[in-house]
Amino acid sequence: MPLLTLRAAIADYPHVRALRDGRVRSDRVAFDFVPISPISRAFRPMVRDLAFDLSEMAVATLAQAHARQVPIIGLPIVLMRGFHHAALVCRADSTLRPTALAGARIGVRAFSQTTGVWLRGILAETYGLRPEQCRWITTEGAHVADSPDPDFVTRAQAGADLAAMLRAGEIDAGIALAGLAPGETRSVIPDAAAEAAAWYRRTGIYPVNHAMALQRRLVDQHPWLPGELVALFAAAKDAAPPAPVPALEGADPLPYGLAANRAAIETLMRYTAADRLIPRAYAADEIFLPL
Numbered sequence: 001m002p003l004l005t006l007r008a009a010i011a012d013y014p015h016v017r018a019l020r021d022g023r024v025r026s027d028r029v030a031f032d033f034v035p036i037s038p039i040s041r042a043f044r045p046m047v048r049d050l051a052f053d054l055s056e057m058a059v060a061t062l063a064q065a066h067a068r069q070v071p072i073i074g075l076p077i078v079l080m081r082g083f084h085h086a087a088l089v090c091r092a093d094s095t096l097r098p099t100a101l102a103g104a105r106i107g108v109r110a111f112s113q114t115t116g117v118w119l120r121g122i123l124a125e126t127y128g129l130r131p132e133q134c135r136w137i138t139t140e141g142a143h144v145a146d147s148p149d150p151d152f153v154t155r156a157q158a159g160a161d162l163a164a165m166l167r168a169g170e171i172d173a174g175i176a177l178a179g180l181a182p183g184e185t186r187s188v189i190p191d192a193a194a195e196a197a198a199w200y201r202r203t204g205i206y207p208v209n210h211a212m213a214l215q216r217r218l219v220d221q222h223p224w225l226p227g228e229l230v231a232l233f234a235a236a237k238d239a240a241p242p243a244p245v246p247a248l249e250g251a252d253p254l255p256y257g258l259a260a261n262r263a264a265i266e267t268l269m270r271y272t273a274a275d276r277l278i279p280r281a282y283a284a285d286e287i288f289l290p291l
Contacts, residue, residue: 015240024236059208060114060277088174131275
């Protein structure tokens with residue numbers, strides 16, 4: 001049987017490298033890896049133009065794609081995850097605290113950015129802050145076409161730089177802002193690492209950010225393909241296991257498979273729906289294959 005070659009957009013993670021360099025291979029499928037950095041630049045062409053057969057994908061974007069009936073489906077291969085408590089920052093001289101965020105102007109690249117979705121959900125459940133109580137300032141819209149932001153989100157002027165806006169006091173805080181030097185900012189959530197560890201002990205959730213998305217036509221044409229991909233990515237991860245995360249107390253930081261990731265995915269779906277980015281909170285098997 002001839003090899004099925006997939007045009008693929010995936011970041012160069014250590015836990016994928018064995019697949020890239022050929023140490024892990026298949027007699028049924030091969031990959032044409034497209035170099036894209038940062039990998040977030042692959043999401044828009046994937047969900048708007050189906051530019052790739054297989055692409056890394058932000059999970060909130062995958063949910064918005066499902067809402068708009070984009071013909072892609074998630075594979076429960078979670079490539080990137082992490083705690084986000086420290087990603088919400090203010091100026092070092094600010095007195096801002098999580099309990100005083102109502103009415104604050106908060107900058108984030110896109111309101112649908114998965115890190116922002118996680119943070120807003122954490123703020124709502126931990127501090128009682130609803131998304132609509134803040135003023136959200138963005139520099140771009142959602143990756144998925146025809147996915148408007150809610151009415152409490154404002155687009156900054158063309159060419160605006162959120163880091164510069166924070167320095168100038170034009171926004172009060174920002175999420176995952178680039179271009180800031182150490183010492184310029186501090187976490188809005190005090191002792192963010194300890195808070196993240198406590199949140200994990202309380203919820204059992206290690207936030208998922210990026211998984212794999214596959215064109216649905218390939219699932220229809222090659223029913224064996226999703227299982228083969230999960231096996232290949234698992235073998236690549238075995239070749240370079242991810243470093244332990246202390247807060248997880250020995251748990252695998254990157255488990256593959258839907259069962260291991262269901263709770264985190266469905267928590268993110270609740271948060272995405274609360275942000276008015278999708279019409280309802282999807283079950284994990286609505287947007288991912290049950291592998």
